[in-house]
Amino acid sequence: MTLKSATVQTTPYEGQKPGTSGLRKKVKVFTQKNYTENFVQCILDANGSAISGSLLVVGGDGRYYCKEAVEIIARICAANGVAKLLVGQNGILSTPAVSSLIRHNKAYGGIILTASHNPGGPDNDFGIKFNCSNGGPAPDGVTDKIFQLSTAIKEYKIVEDLKIDISKIGTNCYEVDGKPFVVEVIDSVENYVNHMKEIFDFGKLHDFVSGKKTGTPLKARIDSMNGVTGSYVREIFLNCLGATPDSVVHTTPLEDFGGLHPDPNLTYAKDLVDTVAKGDYDIGAAFDGDGDRNMIIGRNAFFVTPSDSLAVIAHYLECIPYFRKNGIQGFARSMPTASAVDLVGQKLGKEVFEVPTGWKYFGNLMDAGRLCLCGEESFGTGSNHIREKDGVWAVLAWLSIMEHTGKSIEDILKNHWSIYGRNYFTRYDYEECELEPCNQMISTMEKTITDPAFKGREFSSLGKTYKVKVADNFGYTDPVDKSVASKQGLRVVFEDGSRIVMRLSGTGSSGATVRMYIDSYEKDNVLGKASEMLKPLINIALEISDLQKFTGRTAPTVIT
Template identity: 85%
Template sequence: MSLNVETKQTAPYEGQKPGTSGLRKKVKVFTQPNYTENFVQCILEANGTALVGSTLVIGGDGRYYCKEAAELIVRICAGNRVAKLLVGQNGILSTPAVSSLIRHNKALGGIVLTASHNPGGPENDFGIKFNCENGGPAPDAFTNKIYQLSTTIKAYTLVPSLQFDISKVGVSNYDIGGKPFVVEVIDSVANYVRHMEEIFDFGKLHDFVSGKSSGKPLKMRIDSMNGVTGAYVREIFLNRLGATEASVVHTIPLPDFGGLHPDPNLTYAKNLVETVAKGDYDIGAAFDGDGDRNMIIGRKAFFVTPSDSLAVIAHYLEAIPYFQKNGVQGFARSMPTASAVDLVGKKLGKEVYEVPTGWKYFGNLMDAGRLCLCGEESFGTGSNHIREKDGIWAVLAWISVMQHTGKSIEDILKQHWSVYGRNYFTRYDYEECDLEPCNEMMANMEKTITDAEFVGKSFSSGGKTYKVKEADNFSYTDPVDKSLATKQGLRIVFDDGSRIVMRLSGTGSSGATVRLYIDSYEKQNVLGQASVMLRPLIDIALEISQLPKFTGRNAPTVIT
């Protein structure tokens, strides 16, 4: 029996402009009549004629409204002449898994249902983003097209009578107006696990993790924070690598993440930090809601900054079979990330790129064969095996380095600093601030630092003096397609290489999140406490930006 396509009249909603990685709003916004339908229709139309007869991947992080949205999107795709959908069981797929599926199945792209590290539940956040055929987040030109379409949309199409069971793995075939349409509900984990087995030596890692090779099992505390990674963690670390059940926690995806804030940092992963600090663990790790971010800590909660994590993996790529087979191209980091990887790149004779925040900026470099490893300051690390950051991949990379060196995480870092020096780094997040005064603060600060007399000025605090070498609002010209991204963050660079960076985040769902980044390089004094070493620069940053005055905040929400 042929199912009928129906056209529903609608009208535009204001503000459907994707941010750094998709559209993120409160659940109550997405569940307004036609709100989700409008945005999905615009995503599909932005693909143009390529949409007809295409294959798309659909899945998300399991947060509140994920399953319902996935089922709705299937019906809208059916009405827009998509030929085949690969849908995660119960609507669940990690963001890295979506990227992997797109690439392995040569799909046109994927619709990812996630608000990443933002809280979940009926009163909290939901999000939708589109990943293109390379598996990466849609570039600015594409998201701008989505937004333009959202301002003029008048109708969307769907097949409301389409019936399927998203909870059962299997293939369903339909006739939609005389055209075939296939919905394949897939095991959410299988493809991703196979992919990781191609990248890492699971046999060697199993012997290391289980203790078969040394007689001493690796003691781990892997925290999925009730996000999407739970099933992936259990299959990889327990079933494939031989870890014990006690090694993993919070592995059941919950619509509200069990009340946890699924952001893997020292504040929101406090339970993990305290447990590892008090216990006998070799490695602790946490992931965000959709599985693309990671935090790594060593014994007694020894913290690894995202910039150091990227640099160490870059130094030890020989520990990972994937790079032995495919070679090492270049490295890249987001502009606010401290430049630790730059030093590794220089030593290895590899090009290092500095890009704006947002994983989509790494994609072109990877597709052009110029980049194999990259990371950003917000706990994102990944390689060119996909076009997303990948939390579980990062943990497997660290365990590979531990196995390869026979050293603890702390000893690996100290050895690294003895060779390269140390980039002290911290990030202050001021979440859900009023947007208008924050915009005023940024405009005021930009005017101050771009004044002709600002360069050459000296600032003193805590017995240290810093002289301004350069200051600007960061812009980036893509070396592959020559596209230009402007106003990507205010930065002040001092003579000694120390930096102050400030930007408004594009990943919040309401208000403004102000991010202040401070980093400073030390060649000799590498064993200091970051909060002490960076205190003078932090005070100078607060003075120049007048952040407490504009935000009304005397302290950040989160310190990394």
Template identity: 70%
Template structure:
């Protein structure tokens, strides 16, 4: 049967500007007539002449509206001259899996349907982002082009009679406007599992999980939070490594509303996991992932919490435990600007390059492609390496298990040993979610005025018996070492003489209102085993005093503390 495309008249929608990682809005916004169609068409138009005859990856975290969106993408892609789509079975692909597939198949890019760690369901969030040829999130230059196109779009191309089933694996070929259009539906996990087997020593990890005559089984509790990683956890931890499907994994069925939970792996939203590990001393490690599988949280026995900043530093210090790095070598390390500087100390000791970049995984890609970066992370529970161009939650847990197996130590003992060697960066983040946007912008304007004061350097602030002297105050800017592009206004930084830091940012990952994030980082060389919130209390008080956050927003407490 021959199919024919058509041109549909449309008008622009306001506010289709991609944030840190794609366009995120409420589901009901994406369901408005032509809203999703407009944005998808603008992504394809931004690709220019490379689009014709190309292959794209399509998939996501399975949240509500994913199936409808995939059908729209299929019909628009066919009408725009795309030759082939590779789609995950049932539309399921984790964000790390999309990055891996782009690189394995060497295709033009991928459309990822996710709002990451944001809640799902008809009342909550949906998102669309584009990953480029290297497998990483599209750079600002591309998303800026998409945004400009959304402001002036007048039509989109569509193939209305194209019905394509993507629930079963297999290849379907359609005749569209006299040419072949191919849809290949693949197993969601095969490619990713094969990649993990190249990176890690699976027989050694299997022995750790199952135990041997010298040591008992290492008990894990892996929580997919009803997100996309359930597919990969089943394949890797249960089928490959021998974990029990009854006692070692939980919430592994992807649900389109994530079971009405917030799929964000932190101490607040993954409290159920924390309580289970804390209440059952047989568990040696707990881990949780977000909706699309790129974020992770690690806790040890009795729910001993590993901050993402410490997790990055520990992995950096133990890369020789992972076969991939022993074979390939280690280039440099990087972290997002708000992330605590624990990994910096590892880089200095190992004589590796160290990069500080803006928030957003896309800023790591150029460094990886230039072979100057092997390992990187963000304090927002993202860790990854140059095996792909996205953060990777399951990879991070396998890295930790590799370290534990190699060192034969508990999570807490590994951290304590690390702190005694390097000192400790006490770190916390306060999130104030869904603030009034005008109030949040007024607070940031107030902070701009503070750092612009001619006498700000050298000024002192005191709280809780401690005094902090300002060494640097600025709005962070970044010059990419590879392409020399400049990224400005990435967060207000106030750095103190003793190494303490306070950072303020407006998050780019929410779908409504504004999320204010305040980061507090204080380094201690010797006092490394105290309670973080106790150690940070004076610095937090100073940070709230400087920002006047309560006065601007009316908020007495943060929504989330991590």
């Protein structure tokens, strides 16, 4: 089919600045005239002449407006000289699957359509982000350029007559302005499942999950929350590992996630938590909309914090064939994440890196061969098999540890604490607050804690006293390329290692989300209740930040 491109005049929209992982706005914002077209054109323009003749991967979490956006992207890519697109069937590809496809096909990059853990539907959220040739999110230099271009865009190129049926697997060939253009619609799960088979021992896991090893099938509840992981979960857990059919729930990707909020935490995955608490289950797990986040709970809904999950996986990496084959390099965590993995790194003699929030900061370290496992307290865990966090991978890692140790999730954690001590941790989220008062709060708190007189101050609550050792606005210099990220979150570190961290999230679609992180290390008192152990520090954090005054909130939206 022979087609011609056209140039369409347009005007800029304010606010097309990618956040921690792409541009996220309400669907009604993206569906404004030329809004999506502008942003996609700026993504391509930010990559310059390299986009001509390139291969890109396109897919998303199946939320509302995903299919329409895929078609727009294809038409604009065709007009801008892209040679080929790999598109997930029906526009479906998990974020980890896109990263894997980019790396396996040596693609120039990928465009991912997701608002991650944000709710979906016509009145909720949508998002677009660009991943680079290493499979990871675009670095600050690229996203800054995209934003700069978005403030001055005057035109975009498009092939209006290009029509693609993305419901059918197959190769579609066109001629655009005299050059070949190919759109290959691929099976959404095949490449990713094969990748997991290269990493884990599926034979051992099948015997463990199906009950062949123990005589009793594993009692699991794996909840995809009607997000993108449903297709992957059915293929891996049912078809490959022999789990019982009732082990997986909410596995049909829906445009509005069936009314669920696909954020795998104790608040939004309450159905999973309640079911496991009342039932007979060895493991419960949930994923977010695009499949990169995960939550793990054990029998009686025993909760594994993401910080502990990262540390436990680090301790047991050698039970996973991929790491026995490729070796164990360093570990890393985002700055707000509790430092449990640091203790494992020290014991194993591995480098441990503390980076800003955002998975893109792990990529350089992985590409340089200095990092093989990393995680964020926001329910993200992953390794150097791709350059994104990976929810399904994390559950397979936990199943491997359970199979290897023969222990329950709770016993694995208690054994870990007996070796390393425990980092008690919680995060308070105050969602959709007014932006300006939140900015004022952060500015005021920064002035307070960076005053030289603040160091050495003592704060007391509920009979506990903490003395300030360090307080700053976290900055990071990449040890590989020496790039600098400044003002990444306010930290107050006390002499006993306890910490308060405050920052504004970059993953919301409107307003501001204030995140307050509290963690405290205990060497011996490892079996306490986290909410009670951390209450004194929570009170002190609210005092230092004056959060209630600035936000008007008396309680957080979500506690994890």
